[in-house]
Amino acid sequence: MTKRDYYEILGLNRNATDKELKKAYRKLARKYHPDVNPGDKGAESKFKEISEAYQVLSDPQKRKKYDQVGHQAFQADFDPSAWSGYGGRGFDIFEDLKGGKFGGFGDIFGDIFNRGERQTRGTPHRGADINYSMELSFEDAVKGITTYININRSTACPDCRGTGLSSQGTQVCPDCKGTGRIQSRTPFFPGVQACPRCQGTGRFNTNPCSKCFGQGKISKTEKIAVKIPPGVDSGSRIRVSGKGEAGPNGGPEGDLYITTKVQSHPYFERKGNNIYLELPITISEAILGTKITVPTIDGKTTVTIPQGVQSGQKLRLQGKGVPILAGKGRGDQYITIKIAVPTKLDDRSMALVREFERMNPYNPRLDLGW
Numbered sequence: 001m002t003k004r005d006y007y008e009i010l011g012l013n014r015n016a017t018d019k020e021l022k023k024a025y026r027k028l029a030r031k032y033h034p035d036v037n038p039g040d041k042g043a044e045s046k047f048k049e050i051s052e053a054y055q056v057l058s059d060p061q062k063r064k065k066y067d068q069v070g071h072q073a074f075q076a077d078f079d080p081s082a083w084s085g086y087g088g089r090g091f092d093i094f095e096d097l098k099g100g101k102f103g104g105f106g107d108i109f110g111d112i113f114n115r116g117e118r119q120t121r122g123t124p125h126r127g128a129d130i131n132y133s134m135e136l137s138f139e140d141a142v143k144g145i146t147t148y149i150n151i152n153r154s155t156a157c158p159d160c161r162g163t164g165l166s167s168q169g170t171q172v173c174p175d176c177k178g179t180g181r182i183q184s185r186t187p188f189f190p191g192v193q194a195c196p197r198c199q200g201t202g203r204f205n206t207n208p209c210s211k212c213f214g215q216g217k218i219s220k221t222e223k224i225a226v227k228i229p230p231g232v233d234s235g236s237r238i239r240v241s242g243k244g245e246a247g248p249n250g251g252p253e254g255d256l257y258i259t260t261k262v263q264s265h266p267y268f269e270r271k272g273n274n275i276y277l278e279l280p281i282t283i284s285e286a287i288l289g290t291k292i293t294v295p296t297i298d299g300k301t302t303v304t305i306p307q308g309v310q311s312g313q314k315l316r317l318q319g320k321g322v323p324i325l326a327g328k329g330r331g332d333q334y335i336t337i338k339i340a341v342p343t344k345l346d347d348r349s350m351a352l353v354r355e356f357e358r359m360n361p362y363n364p365r366l367d368l369g370w
Helices: 006-010 018-032 041-057 060-073 093-099 105-118 138-143 283-288 347-359
Strands: 130-136 145-156 181-183 192-194 217-228 237-240 256-262 268-271 274-281 290-296 299-305 314-317 333-339
Touching: 006 018, 006 041, 018 041, 041 060, 130 138, 130 145, 130 217, 138 256, 138 268, 145 256, 217 237, 217 256, 274 290, 283 290, 283 333, 299 314
Parallel strands: 130 256, 274 333
Antiparallel strands: 145 217, 181 192, 237 256, 268 274, 290 299, 314 333
16 A cells, blocks of 8 residues: 655645654644544554654654655664654653653643543542531620531441442452552553553442442531630631541541621620720719729729710720630720710709809810811
8 A cells, every 4th residue: 555645644845844843743643642532543543654754754864765765765664563762863752742842742641641540539539628607696706615516518438438339349450450550551652540440449349338329428417516716706717627528439528617707796896806895974974083884895894984084085994805816815995985965954954054164164176276
């Protein structure tokens, strides 16, 4: 049978440069490689033809002979089944294609040679994490609490320990002899791939676990104790180790992550680690000063209101704020004074106010420059 012209096979003219030659071969080899087209005899034959053409045309001496006399110069030199290089140029197709001399072309061959490892379904993997949102009262967030939540999650099957296989009938895989790997049958690029019979486990068992029906895990609702540390706020994230989903093929369990949402308080306001409380007082209390019992997160305490306190002035209660999360110490509580002015006075009270004003002339706007 008459052989096709090597230049025609690669889609080039006879004046093609080495760069164009390599680019054409790269494109065609990627398209027709047997590992990209498993079981396709036509693609395998095409790849051999492309490789033969490139072996000759990539070597300057062989290309010169081919240009002079054609196929007759090399009919005895080329054996596709034993082909392992580029003739006298001294470099390896595996290194060139997978090692990066062709730039991005190495990626597809990385997929080819590593796909067996990625498809090893028998390999244990870590289970997925579970996310849970928890609403807390203001006090529980500040002081901390141990509580219980019900979580629907999967756990490793106790009968098969997560393998999905029955203890009856398990044997060493006869194809890979228990290694989980076999040699690739591709003649051009011998390598290792996952054993298709045991799916990389090294074990062969046709009897799935009767409890989990071969899934390796079972679903259940579990009551889990959760310790909320003092000082959490809305958006805080707490990790409970090992309380996520079961890992595939007996792998470790994932984790449970709890995100907190803190409810508002009727009279406390939190800003960082500090707590704020608004305290209304009378005009006489502001003028004369007094002692008032106020609430704190720890209970009630007495504060001293100094004489002449102004509305908006803040009093500080050191160490009465929120505990510092994962640290030492606490924030403070601040009491904001709000002077409450009465809206209804009788005639006598109004007369006394006017008398007070006459006896104590005071213009708070005097220094404002208005």
